[in-house]
Amino acid sequence: MTRRLSGGGFTIARVAGTPVRLQYSWFLVSAVIVVLFGPQVQRIFPEIGPLAYLVAAAYAVLLLVSVLAHELAHALTARAFGWPSTEIELNLWGGHTQFVTRGATPGKSLAVALAGPAANLLIAAVGWALIEALEPVGVLGMLASVTVLVNFLVGVFNLLPGHPLDGGRIVESAVWRSTGSQDRGMLASGWAGRAVVVAIAATVLALAASGSPRVSILVVVVATMVCFFLWQGAGESVRLARARLAHRRGLDGGREGSQER
Template identity: 85%
Template sequence: MAGTPVRLQYSWFLIGGVIVILFGPQVARIFPELGVWAHLVAAAYAVLLLLSVLAHELAHALTARAFGWPSTEIELNLWGGHTQFLTREATPGKSLAVSLAGPAANLLIAAVGWALIEALEPVGVLGMLASVTVLVNFLVGLFNLLPGHPLDGGRLVESAVWRATGSQDRGMLAAGWAGRAVVVALAATVLVLAATGSPRISLVLVVVATMVCFFLWQGAGDAVRTARARLTRQRHDDDGGGGAGGPQGPGER
């Protein structure tokens, strides 16, 4: 798509099935006349989420292409998706622009969708799916703006430290630690809600939050370890212990 191959991992069907199982009964309660077809509407939820993630990744790919960074692949998987591309003459500003393009696309879709709902006032199943489209894109865009790696907002931290220190690796290290702080904040929020008996908490939310926190902690830890390894190698080279580094590898958003 847009000159970039899109790969749908089998793991996506797992989250798609979970969405159908969780939301099928809810749709049936709202529209009892649908019967078993309520699960088909729930499946449409999963497809809308897939398309929202695809729009997010395409925004990354198209912005990267505008800077002359060819995209090699868009992958959609259990955790959402990512875009791989080859960076050339990267700068903090360009890196930040590519990263923020994804959330911006989702927030734009949410805004346009909300305006259409206000103008057309769709009802029934169509109205519900329209509302789901707006909500999904708003949440995907907003969540990805959280300031920590591996979320897109982590590039804001990385770019700021990169610009201040002249070292992208130091920026990555800071973004990794910021990502860990985001995980702690998310986990603490869920724990507080659960401890206070908030009606907003549920077993489904706890399970989803646990999975998300695990994924984010893993991604943040990978960034910290990679940045530390690069900084250690750079110090070793500066001390005369090695040759020049190789070319910059593929980027990922």
């Protein structure tokens, strides 16, 4: 995902001159992953004992690496268009890449947006092929499967058509290209993001009402947090687009008034 970055955290690396910052909130996510998945790993591999929690911590690291691969794909594609990246942030919600756009077009914007999900889906495909060829077993086999699953989910989720997800850039680019206005594209992307939130919430509620065993309290809590985050991002896009369109209308009106005088 690409959006404006927040402060805090610390730099863990520099890639092609771009600082990669890890927010402290990531440790909260990793702790939750360890607590939730540690007991599951222990049930599957009772012989490893407390080391099951170390395997669960590896889940969190694999998620971090998958998100980093996603954001690096954004940054490197932007750099190919001459858009320098200023920072990559890894945090509670995944990650963000901030870069300076120069001479942006709908096509370039679309390419940068799609690069992130494409990287994850490529990793998932390569990982799946290696699993099929090598057939790893035990803890190694589990971690390989987790790598494939995490990258697949990160790639597919980010393709959902609404801001602040990468799929929102698809909507924005399509409307931008058809109307000639990036602001109208941003407005459409924001409303599409709100529609995605409604769809996610409706799906979870419908499954919960049907008594589906797939919907636990944890699923409801995570879905609520995700919907809150997405709704905030979509609302920010709508507000910003409306402000820009209103400003542009004001400028156009001022020019018309000057011409009449």
